[in-house]
Amino acid sequence: MDAKLFSSRPLSLSGVLLFALLATGLSAVALFLDLAAGRVGQTLSLALPLWSCALASAGLGFWVVPLLRSLKAGQIIREDGPQAHLKKAGTPTMGGIFFVPVAVAVALLWSGFSSQVVAVSALTLGYAAIGWLDDWQIIRHKSNKGISPRMKLVLQIGFAALFCLWLMATQPISITNLALPLGLTLPLGFLFWLLAGFVLVAESNATNLTDGLDGLAAGTAAIALLGLGALIAPTSPELMLFCACLSGSCLGFLVHNRNPARVFMGDTGSLALGGALAAVAIITNSLFGLLILSGLFLVETISVIVQVGYYKATKGPDGIGKRFFKMSPYHNHLELSGWSETRIVALFYLVGGLLAFLTLAIC
Template sequence: MWSLYHHQHLPFSGLFRYRKPFSPFSANLFHGFKLNISNVRKRRGYRLRNRIFQVRALDEDTFNISLLDDWGIDEGTAGTLISSSDGEDSDGDFILNPVSDIDLPSGNVSTNDALTVTATRFAMIAKGRRKHRIRLGILNNLGLIVFLLALLLFVDWCAWKIVRQPLAPFYLSRPFFISTALVSIVGYLFVPFLNALKVHQNVRNEAPVRHHKKRGTPTMGGLFFIPIGIGVAKLIAGFSSVEVSGAAVATVAFASIGLLDDILSLIKNHNNGLSSQIKLFLELAAGTLFAFWLDTTSISSPYSMKMLIPLPAPLGLVCLGKCYLLLTSFCFVSMGTGVDLTDGLDGLAGGTAALAFVAMSIAVLPICSELAIFGASMAGACVGFLLHNRYRASIFMGDIGSLALGGGLAAMAACTGMFFPLFISSGFFFLETSSVIMQVAYFKATRWLSGAGHHLFRMAPFHHHLELCGFEEPTIVAGAYVVSCLLALVAGYVGLISA
């Protein structure tokens, strides 16, 4: 029921009930109503003054329909008569007549609670904003797919100029297409399966408030898109490629670490699986074993020697010797941790990882063309997963997916020496990792100096800081995609001129 009253908030002297109370949940308050000035009653000879009136919802028990007869209002008139105060400044009485019968949205809340009414209206607004964010998530996916396809088709078109030897048609586009199609199809079968098994995401208590609504979303999506990406690469590149086999084993090893972490998280029923120290130790162990495998295995290299890092002119080839092994271990740990920290928003880690894989595929194409197939296939697997992981996500990749992506990127760089293009294409991952390091260091330093620790960011990693600053998830993801697209172009170009 709606009422108009004096701007000085004076009490009502006449209270009336309307036969069919209107719902208080209308977004447009005066929709379907008109102010009937002809029915204005003037009392004590005072004229209606120009005043500002406010509209509020009152209790349905506030009005008494029996008093309508005293004012001589026809019972057939669908109006609500409201009186102002009886003071000398009384402005008169008003009647709101509905123009026609309308259906207003209703809610299961009490009309006696104005705060609940307000909250319901805001919820209706938020529902519209969610639909807007969902559309933004779809646009992010479309933009990413168009960019990756255009880039891969362009590289396939001029690949003979890059490699100086004939390659199969659609050399990089074909594994990308196949992996994308397979992952997107399998996802429609695998997501309900994980949901039925109640393999659900656990949200940290210290996470932003809006993330708590993600509880109950299936996780461990890496179980279906990581094997598809590896399998397609092995089938197309052939099982005789040592580099592809080594990258596949490294990806599986890091996926196993993530799987163990996810299983422990589900068993403990909270978001704490492996401790950070144990996880770092396992990543370091896997990276070190891969480095020793590189040292003892004969891999193809256009320079007839290993442990080289190609850099743009005038630096050229840089031989690190045994330091190459240390750099390899560091790269595995940093990439695994970086992708894992980035996996905090819908579509953020998958999209940025797909761009990094495409950049690495272009960079390693002149050195090891089979390994470029591995990168294109993994990028396609990430894009296929994004069809289920965009806002709002129906599944998360979990640590099994994020750690595997980091391990695969590091393996591509270690097998070819393309560490510099990797660091460029993974710039967003290093931003996320650096934000956590700076947050911890700044807090400890200020606590040691002043006795009270202070935060450099509102929350780390950096994407949570942007969330708390008021940015929406799809907006943050779109910005990350734009930055990663530029970094991917630069990384691919640097790799080509370095080879």
């Protein structure tokens, strides 16, 4: 094991404390929900797969992270980003190659290769492959530009279409009736499939935009996944298991990704996480719940849309426009406003937790 890996940066007590609080909170909530539902000791539960994958992912990271460093798979930091991030250049990226497969493998084996878990796992790995291709191009060309946005979008739509075709062939027609709170439903018919495809692409990109600070995307995704798992537990125990596995794997990844990060997940991880959230929500007809759970990812996406739109709308004769935020996504705006990384991440964890509780309360 490379000792320099753990001594190259000073230990951040706040990063350790944030991780400890998140791990304790997720574990306590998972155990409480299992106790309340009488799932303690059962094969299909929240707490047991959560911690199994957390330990497996964390343990595997002690081998993979030094390997990525030795392969010089370092992150290229964009020059127009926050200047404080320039010191992170060279930190290994593409960490999604170890924590995503851990969750998928455990979920498949634990569920006995349930058809729904197989489908969601395939979509998750497909989006991870898109992210890997993007990360590999960045590393290969030593540039922060990977595959073209058009190519990435085409690949995302392609995997989304395959997933929707599988749903059409295997799921009951009632899935096209969008479930709303208070037992209400909204019949969408064919429009449901357009919505499903949009959600798959949008959610994966939204999670990708949130991956900008140490521990931010992994922690918020772990919270959202556990919340989604708890929401669908009564009707889809196998997919609950999948969510718990991926949430736990994110938690294990945070052992290496908490501030100061020793590895980044890259697009390999962030696109996969968003795709997994969307795929589970679509199969279980939990899109309204996902909308609330993904509130933070939605804010990050809207901040980028507002920034780009405002800049174009205010362009003068010199071709230069004004900026609505100091920088987008929104977490960069907070950072340039004087907030520390750990303070921003702590706020996002807190808001993510509140959104999860709100989702369980009204859905």
